[in-house]
Amino acid sequence: xxxxxxxxxxxxxxxxxxxxxxxxxxxxxxxxxxxxxxxxxxxxxxxxxxxxxxxxxxxxxxxxxxxxxxxxxxxxxxxxxxxxxxxxxxxxxxxxxxxxxxxxxxxxx
Ligand code: TYC
Numbered sequence: 001x002x003x004x005x006x007x008x009x010x011x012x013x014x015x016x017x018x019x020x021x022x023x024x025x026x027x028x029x030x031x032x033x034x035x036x037x038x039x040x041x042x043x044x045x046x047x048x049x050x051x052x053x054x055x056x057x058x059x060x061x062x063x064x065x066x067x068x069x070x071x072x073x074x075x076x077x078x079x080x081x082x083x084x085x086x087x088x089x090x091x092x093x094x095x096x097x098x099x100x101x102x103x104x105x106x107x108x109x
Contacts, residue, residue, distance in 0.1 A: 030109040031084035033076045035091070037068050041100040049102070050076060053090050078109055 033054075035046065043065055050061035054076045068074035079087065084106040091104035 028080045030078050031081055031106045032078050032109055033084050033087050033091075033104065033106050034073050035064075035068055035076055036103040036105070037072045038101045038103065041095070041102040043069065045095075045098065045100055046102065049091055049094060053087055053094070076104070 035049075046065040046068070047058065047061045050056045050064055051058060054061075056064065056076075064074050064076065076091075077087070078084075088104045088106050091102065095102035095104075
């Protein structure tokens with residue numbers, strides 16, 4: 001058995017000693033979630049999205065929004081695949097429902 005939670009000296013209780021194996025856990029790959037600039041989405045809506053979906057403070061959200069407005073693209077956060085995918089879908093859904101062309105994508109870090 002390989003379970004990293006307990007120390008195991010290999011003693012089986014009957015005097016025999018098992019061969020130790022260790023299964024190393026792999027760190028998951030991380031993905032950047034990016035928002036893209038456009039000419040139509042209101043700045044206030046982008047700030048709202050960053051607060052609501054990415055848990056940013058108003059100051060952080062404003063900073064990221066202005067960065068995207070000036071440079072064309074910016075990082076909202078870095079997450080595991082499933083979390084990043086969910087956040088992209090949430091942003092796209094919120095944008096679509098509010099009829100804004102805001103675009104959000106993800107890329108491997
Ligand atoms: N460029 C938009 C405007 O001037 C604001 C904006 C910022 C839109 C960031 C999208 O990801 C974005 N209203």
